[in-house]
Amino acid sequence: MIIAKSKKDLEKMRVVGELIAEVRETLRSMIGPGMTTRELNETAEKMMRDAGAVPTFIGYAPYGMTPFPFAICASVNEQVVHGFSDDRELKDGDVLSVDMAATYNGFVGDTATTVAIGNVDEDVAKLIQVTEECLELGIDQCRPGNRVGDIGWAVQEHAEKFGFGIVREYTGHGIGRKMHEAPQIPNYGRKGTKEKIRPGFVFALEPMLTLGEDLTKTLDDGWTVVTKDGSMAAHSEHTIAITPEGPEILTLTREQKKEAGLRLAEATV
Ligand code: MF3
Numbered sequence: 001m002i003i004a005k006s007k008k009d010l011e012k013m014r015v016v017g018e019l020i021a022e023v024r025e026t027l028r029s030m031i032g033p034g035m036t037t038r039e040l041n042e043t044a045e046k047m048m049r050d051a052g053a054v055p056t057f058i059g060y061a062p063y064g065m066t067p068f069p070f071a072i073c074a075s076v077n078e079q080v081v082h083g084f085s086d087d088r089e090l091k092d093g094d095v096l097s098v099d100m101a102a103t104y105n106g107f108v109g110d111t112a113t114t115v116a117i118g119n120v121d122e123d124v125a126k127l128i129q130v131t132e133e134c135l136e137l138g139i140d141q142c143r144p145g146n147r148v149g150d151i152g153w154a155v156q157e158h159a160e161k162f163g164f165g166i167v168r169e170y171t172g173h174g175i176g177r178k179m180h181e182a183p184q185i186p187n188y189g190r191k192g193t194k195e196k197i198r199p200g201f202v203f204a205l206e207p208m209l210t211l212g213e214d215l216t217k218t219l220d221d222g223w224t225v226v227t228k229d230g231s232m233a234a235h236s237e238h239t240i241a242i243t244p245e246g247p248e249i250l251t252l253t254r255e256q257k258k259e260a261g262l263r264l265a266e267a268t269v
Pocket residue numbers: 057058060061068072073081082099110173204206237
């Protein structure tokens with residue numbers, strides 16, 4: 001069952017969405033050559049706790065898995081998702097995906113972004129750009145009357161135009177009081193299929209694309225997901241509320257919401 005959120009619930013999800021977006025942008029501004037994922041993780045955890053929020057990932061343990069030990073997932077190069085933070089220094093040409101979630105006032109916000117370290121190969125830069133575009137195209141399908149298959153279709157169409165691999169073993173998801181709620185939101189699909197999208201639903205969309213094959217494997221730490229062929233991966237995620245008018249991105253900073261408002265005002269003059 002997909003849980004529709006009330007006006008009050010959505011108000012709370014806006015607050016936690018903005019909070020986790022501020023964490024994301026702070027991390028983005030820190031990421032560069034010489035930075036370690038350990039420092040990024042510490043900053044993220046401190047920001048969440050200082051705001052009175054709980055890092056949702058810490059202790060997260062789906063059935064049969066060991067509890068996840070960090071506030072963020074930090075996935076470097078061929079790591080796709082669920083990477084552990086450590087003291088390895090990021091270096092020129094690397095690509096880092098950071099995924100993070102916070103729980104505040106009973107609700108969860110979930111967001112991820114991929115950053116190029118210094119100068120990356122052209123195809124890697126393209127991979128990051130197309131992953132972000134796929135997310136935007138998926139978000140644009142998040143409107144009442146559409147179906148979950150429309151989201152996957154939009155993402156798949158765009159990613160395949162560039163020949164990128166689409167990770168199928170992990171998907172987007174409903175989100176609310178729990179990080180992972182129904183429905184699953186695959187990054188591939190057919191138009192007009194699967195669940196109907198209704199106002200009050202909140203979805204986390206998170207395309208994961210690779211420069212090579214789409215198959216993944218999990219490392220011995222029990223969590224870190226890497227591409228089987230060792231190719232680079234990118235991941236981009238937002239938490240989206242479905243309103244009667246269409247998608248509302250909850251995981252934007254105050255600043256980003258202002259900018260989006262200005263662009264909208266300009267477009268309607
Ligand atoms: N990557 C997942 C998501 O965005 C959550 C990671 S769970 C963790 O939905 F335990 F690995 F942190």
